[in-house]
Amino acid sequence: MVRLAHLLTSVALCAAVSVAAAAQSQPAPGALARSLQQRYQGIKDFSADFVHAYEGGVLRKQITERGKLQVKKPGKMRWEYTAPEEKLFVSDGVKMYSYIKQDKQVIVSDIPAADQATTPTLFLAGKGSLTRDFIPSFVDAPAGSPPGSQGLKLVPKARQREYDWLTLVVDPVSLGIRGLVTVDAQGGTSRFSFTNLKENVGMADKAFEFKMPRGVDVVHASSND
Numbered sequence: 001m002v003r004l005a006h007l008l009t010s011v012a013l014c015a016a017v018s019v020a021a022a023a024q025s026q027p028a029p030g031a032l033a034r035s036l037q038q039r040y041q042g043i044k045d046f047s048a049d050f051v052h053a054y055e056g057g058v059l060r061k062q063i064t065e066r067g068k069l070q071v072k073k074p075g076k077m078r079w080e081y082t083a084p085e086e087k088l089f090v091s092d093g094v095k096m097y098s099y100i101k102q103d104k105q106v107i108v109s110d111i112p113a114a115d116q117a118t119t120p121t122l123f124l125a126g127k128g129s130l131t132r133d134f135i136p137s138f139v140d141a142p143a144g145s146p147p148g149s150q151g152l153k154l155v156p157k158a159r160q161r162e163y164d165w166l167t168l169v170v171d172p173v174s175l176g177i178r179g180l181v182t183v184d185a186q187g188g189t190s191r192f193s194f195t196n197l198k199e200n201v202g203m204a205d206k207a208f209e210f211k212m213p214r215g216v217d218v219v220h221a222s223s224n225d
Contacts, residue, residue, distance in 0.1 A: 029136035034130075036170075037130045043200060045070075045072040045202070046198060047198050047201065049067075050066070050192055051064065051066050051192070052065045066081070066082060067080050068080050070208075075091060078091075078207055078208055085102060086100075087101065091208065092208050092210065094110070104215065105218075107221055134157065135154070135155045136153065137152075139151040142191070146178050148171070149172075151167050151170075152167065154168065166182040167180070167182075168180055
């Protein structure tokens with residue numbers, strides 16, 4: 001569940017708000033968050049390649065993973081990790097299926113209603129709200145960000161178990177999301193970067209249908225887990 005929690009907090013938001021609206025001058029933090037929210041509402045589906053780097057935490061581990069993301073609103077997501085370990089996270093809009101091939105286990109959990117969705121990933125899937133659920137402020141973009149990037153720190157208004165805060169790395173001109181950084185309660189840092197973004201391509205629902213593998217254990221997680 002820890003790996004799922006990192007996924008549901010981290011990345012999600014990032015790709016979701018990957019936007020392409022014009023902004024000739026830098027807005028205030030709240031105005032930038034509203035612009036991202038408004039632009040994202042016009043995106044029906046998108047796909048992107050991602051790199052996910054995690055460092056720290058209780059075990060002080062460091063790992064870099066790669067894969068492909070597909071999102072279709074409302075509520076459908078497919079995170080397919082391809083290296084170094086095969087993992088698959090699929091939401092059909094009602095249930096989230098988390099499958100790590102090496103563990104031979106599938107975890108099934110419910111997707112909260114829109115007015116109960118406070119994690120970035122759920123916003124990415126068309127639920128929740130940047131302006132309703134977070135307090136924004138400007139920070140320096142993390143080291144290694146593309147030149148000219150703006151950091152937008154988002155602190156959740158309601159305390160979250162999975163993360164303390166997150167930072168969006170934004171192109172202040174195009175409003176494109178270049179990356180996402182989250183910090184969890186154990187001191188671990190997740191960094192996501194996105195490339196090859198494609199928006200509104202007309203994805204089929206079939207991509208978000210989870211096919212249960214043979215010979216796996218199925219665990220049903222409660223909403224309080």
